[in-house]
Amino acid sequence: MLRYIYGRDLGRYPRLRESMFKDRAAQFRDRLGWEVTVDASGAERDAYDALNPIYVIWEEADGGHGGSMRFLPTTGPTMVADHFLSLTNGVDFASPYIWETTRFCLAPGAARRVSAALMLGGLELGLHHDLSHAIGVFDARMVRVYRILGWPPAILGTVGQGAEAISAGLWAFEEELRPALLSRAQVSAQTSRAWLLRAVAEREMVAGTA
């Protein structure tokens, strides 16, 4: 199932949290060879995890992490504004209607439908919050993945060649994208909506508990 969790509420899902940060180390350090920071417990975290992002997480039946990504508002610090302005022709896309998405990650051996489910989760989140776009940075391999999943970003700029290329892009939040993502994720519209509404209700319960 899809969960939408603020960083500071992750402690309520210890198994999900631990397996997510470990799977991120497996993907970004071990498989892709990025220079990320992995702590002694094997968890990959960066400075943006400390900013209380919203995580969209696919939770497996056993309560473990199947895949995830995270969102932060572009009016505050973002990876694209702090490190990748060369990919956007110098444009800082700070807007109350644009959130940044980063760390798109799949657990080793995750089912094919998990990546579609994550894209679906991103879409549900953006539509629920009346956003216009998500912005993100991705490598050449992901351009093809996003296209196959049926929600390719508009590419703003690219640096590098071939498999080494990285790009910044914008995803528009549009209702019409939902049916195809639901079908690829093998989730019904009702279930998808129920997952989001449950997360929002739980978020509000937690938020007021000082």
Add this chain to the structure above:
Amino acid sequence: MLGNLSPFIDRLSRATTLEDLSSEVRWLRDALEVEHLIYHSVNSTGEEYAALTYSDAWVQRYLDNNYARIDPVVQGCFRRFDPVDWSELDWSGKPQRAFLEEAQGAGVGGQGLSVPIRGPRGQFALFTVNHGCSDKDWAGYTKEHLPKLILAAHFVNQKALEIERGTDEAALASLSPRESDTLKMLAQGYSRAQAADNLSISEHTLRVYIEGARLKLGASNTTHAVARALASGVIII
């Protein structure tokens, strides 16, 4: 006014001091037809600034008692960046109930909607509209006006940041080459399709550049953004 933020954005663009911002916050409160409007910001060095319409007596009492500690609005909004209706917060604790009762005695309405704002370098702000009316009327009001309230919150925060920096040069100078190219094309009378074609980008991406420039210039629409960019010398054609 409720239908359109343009008059407010025009007024706000002329504000140059925190006193000006306070009076614009009062003007916006009237225009939005709510009892109170509160803007509160904490910058990266912990400095605070507020522009609000609550009574001075209530503000003093709030500060004297350090009510931010127990206020579910403040506590809740520090934990999230999406807007929150006060009815969704947890007011059930004893200190929270007493706080709410005292606030209402001081003229604070029972309904509220707060927009948390994350700014650059750890800046954090909260923009709240507060009113006294039925749950049903409030739900109708917020459903209709939420996108506008989010935008108003953003503009007030941009202005507060700009005043804090002491100049609006930084905001203007931060128009990227792509954004200023886009505005230049529009200023010369090109259509969006032609401008996108000339810049070798999609119209979709062009719209995002225009929107970005509009937000940075504090402009209410594309024409206003072009006019402001020309008037302030950011673009020259």
